[in-house]
Amino acid sequence: MKPARECRQLAILGVGLMGASIAAAQKRSFPDTVIVGSSISTIDGRVALEKGYIDRFTQNNKEAVLGADRVIVASPPSSIASILKEIAEMVPGIPVTDISSVKTPVYMDFRKNLQSCFKSYTSSHPMAGREESGAQGARANLFDGRSTFLVPFASPKTPPEGDWENFWLGLGCKGTFTVDPMEHDQILSLISHLPHVVSYAILELLNRTEERNHLTHFNWEEQKGGALTDMTRISHSHSGLWGEILAANQEFLLNDLSRLILILESWKKQIGNGSMEEISQKIESVQNHHQSLKKLAKKEKKESDAH
Amino acid sequence: MKPARECRQLAILGVGLMGASIAAAQKRSFPDTVIVGSSISTIDGRVALEKGYIDRFTQNNKEAVLGADRVIVASPPSSIASILKEIAEMVPGIPVTDISSVKTPVYMDFRKNLQSCFKSYTSSHPMAGREESGAQGARANLFDGRSTFLVPFASPKTPPEGDWENFWLGLGCKGTFTVDPMEHDQILSLISHLPHVVSYAILELLNRTEERNHLTHFNWEEQKGGALTDMTRISHSHSGLWGEILAANQEFLLNDLSRLILILESWKKQIGNGSMEEISQKIESVQNHHQSLKKLAKKEKKESDAH
Structure with missing residues (x-):
């Protein structure tokens, strides 16, 4: 370097x-x-x-x-x-x-x-x-x-x-x-802006549950493991800056939010059917799809590096 | 100890x-x-x-x-x-x-x-x-x-x-x-099972985006920062075990998934309105609500420890 x-x-x-x-x-x-x-x-x-x-x-x-x-x-x-x-x-x-x-x-x-x-x-x-x-x-x-x-x-x-x-x-x-600028904003919506909205939404859900006080022992800050720690970390990022960012990338972000909600609905439906085998298959198919795309990206990179 | x-x-x-x-x-x-x-x-x-x-x-x-x-x-x-x-x-x-x-x-x-x-x-x-x-x-x-x-x-x-x-x-x-067993499952739905479903859903969204190939430079595995790393980490957990868990806690999990989707819809609406001030206020109000509940929990713990 x-x-x-x-x-x-x-x-x-x-x-x-x-x-x-x-x-x-x-x-x-x-x-x-x-x-x-x-x-x-x-x-x-x-x-x-x-x-x-x-x-x-x-x-x-x-x-x-x-x-x-x-x-x-x-x-x-x-x-x-x-x-x-x-x-x-x-x-x-x-x-x-x-x-x-x-x-x-x-x-x-x-x-x-x-x-x-x-x-x-x-x-x-x-x-x-x-x-x-x-x-x-x-x-x-x-x-x-x-x-x-x-x-x-x-x-x-x-x-x-x-x-x-x-x-x-x-x-x-x-x-x-x-x-280019539009590609950047489209990518950022997915890899950063959407995750922030999800993190705020999860924090809001936890707040609402805690406040309703229906769960006498609910103290998620003390009870959480690594999963929730990770998911809520970015919910504490600067509200002024993030209001600006989310508003500025409104168009791509709304599209991705809609797509995520549809995907969550499909998980809800699958979990509602209640078959553990089918839910496992759904999880596995997402994981395998990810692995195959990863392999493909690696192969394409290798080919483009060779040229 | x-x-x-x-x-x-x-x-x-x-x-x-x-x-x-x-x-x-x-x-x-x-x-x-x-x-x-x-x-x-x-x-x-x-x-x-x-x-x-x-x-x-x-x-x-x-x-x-x-x-x-x-x-x-x-x-x-x-x-x-x-x-x-x-x-x-x-x-x-x-x-x-x-x-x-x-x-x-x-x-x-x-x-x-x-x-x-x-x-x-x-x-x-x-x-x-x-x-x-x-x-x-x-x-x-x-x-x-x-x-x-x-x-x-x-x-x-x-x-x-x-x-x-x-x-x-x-x-x-x-x-x-x-x-008690029901409290446990209600709490776990929120602090662990729902985060897993969200993580699978985000991975699925990223897969679909990558496969459609609309974004020529989209290679989120290389581009991600800490936020997406955190959000997708648990999406790689064991599919067989997690199919079992999600199916077994179906009732509480479906309820929490519905509540999360409603909250995401409200964020979508707010972002769609496009005012950065109002989005910042929404973020801040979730953060402040969390802080006040945290303070309350601390106070209650202090009081119960004193007795």
């Missing part, structure tokens, strides 16, 4: 959980990089400074990008377009990316208002997060072994520019996938 | 994942206990012997309980009543338990056919498991920090007998809850 090209000074606009983790991971791999962070929150700024994730902090985005040779916008999705606009004239030719969890709205804004300002633009999305929020929750190892989506905006279907692949590998990621 | 009363020789009928893990955990805490295992599967028996979890193996349950002063039936739920019947005459006054994931059917069988054979009987259910199966997947630390349900059968609502609380604490459990 070669280090990302020219990263003497990195600007991170937004040093909450994700921005501060990027700073921490960059410092871990390349201690010499000077990192300047900006944020509306002076608390996040102070924490990021105190922990040594960043070298300088300012509340002013323009000030933060001064002298930077690489810029990451790590603020909430709805603020990205306006921040890009704010800094556009100050970063000619310098690689800029954002880490928005939903790409289509950012892409639309970009095509409408920003395309003339950026020669090339590649949006990023590392598949990592924590149920904590703010710089306080940041971790240098947050990206270790995770994948990152690269989404070229300036001209779709062209290779990503700005050497962002090496940048993310440098933070510990295991690889990158290049997709 | 005092060691369980008189455990010179422990018989474990069924040395698959759970039985072999009990043996491994007992050996870890009390290396002097002689453990005799039985199973239909000679493979599990050989693995458990080779790993040192058990001292002797036999395919004969009666032979396994000879000389034991504590007996655990760790075979699939549907086999428990017949195994209890098989060994009943050989274990007068000796603590016997099972670890069935569903209690009502075992309890019904017990009341009908076995009550006269056992002076007292307490069923157990440690909240632990793995997506692996067989003795090969066993772990000595499987029960560390987990809770165990104790379900007295002989006369409901009486304290559990046989010193099983100390036994489970000795394996690493953090505590026990005493419940």
Whole structure:
């Protein structure tokens, strides 16, 4: 792995959980990089400074990008377009990316208002997060072994520019996938946004059961094993950010939610029939289907690598 | 923690994942206990012997309980009543338990056919498991920090007998809850059986998406972050066993599945309205509700401890 090209000074606009983790991971791999962070929150700024994730902090985005040779916008999705606009004239030719969890709205804004300002633009999305929020929750190892989506905006279907692949590998990621904005949002609905809704729904079901108090011994927080711990972990993620994400990816998410509800109905029907053999067969067929798709993907990868 | 009363020789009928893990955990805490295992599967028996979890193996349950002063039936739920019947005459006054994931059917069988054979009987259910199966997947630390349900059968609502609380604490459990069979199954539906169905349903949704091949870059196994890893982990659990469990707890599970589907429909409606503020509020209200119930439970526990 070669280090990302020219990263003497990195600007991170937004040093909450994700921005501060990027700073921490960059410092871990390349201690010499000077990192300047900006944020509306002076608390996040102070924490990021105190922990040594960043070298300088300012509340002013323009000030933060001064002298930077690489810029990451790590603020909430709805603020990205306006921040890009704010800094556009100050970063000619310098690689800029954002880490928005939903790409289509950012892409639309970009095509409408920003395309003339950026020669090339590649949006990023590392598949990592924590149920904590703010710089306080940041971790240098947050990206270790995770994948990152690269989404070229300036001209779709062209290779990503700005050497962002090496940048993310440098933070510990295991690889990158290049997709277009709609593909990204469709994939993210399935691998992240839908799981969050399911986790909130399970927490709501547990709340309602507990409150009805019909189960005298029901104290699931103490009783749970690993299954429920895993299923409810992401239900504690930041409500403001996740309201934004779910609303922004509404279209794909509603489609996937409908499909999941239909599948759950089919499980309900099968369990209602009550035959343990048939339920086992249904479980096995889902597991086998998964295994055969996995094998197929492996074979296709092998073939494409051979060419 | 005092060691369980008189455990010179422990018989474990069924040395698959759970039985072999009990043996491994007992050996870890009390290396002097002689453990005799039985199973239909000679493979599990050989693995458990080779790993040192058990001292002797036999395919004969009666032979396994000879000389034991504590007996655990760790075979699939549907086999428990017949195994209890098989060994009943050989274990007068000796603590016997099972670890069935569903209690009502075992309890019904017990009341009908076995009550006269056992002076007292307490069923157990440690909240632990793995997506692996067989003795090969066993772990000595499987029960560390987990809770165990104790379900007295002989006369409901009486304290559990046989010193099983100390036994489970000795394996690493953090505590026990005493419940009746129906309470157990109602609680388990929520904290374990429903999460499994949700996990199978999510895997099925991912399979279907992958197979339709509409998403050229969709390779969720490589792309997933922690959320999907957590949500799909239990979808790989043993299909035969889980078909049995879901069928046996049909009634409570169908009720909870219906309630979850209704809750998911309400999320669909809210996301369809598209206001990020309202979605954030819905997330926050579920999170706050959970926090307030948690506080209440803590307060009630404090008050009951004070009495």
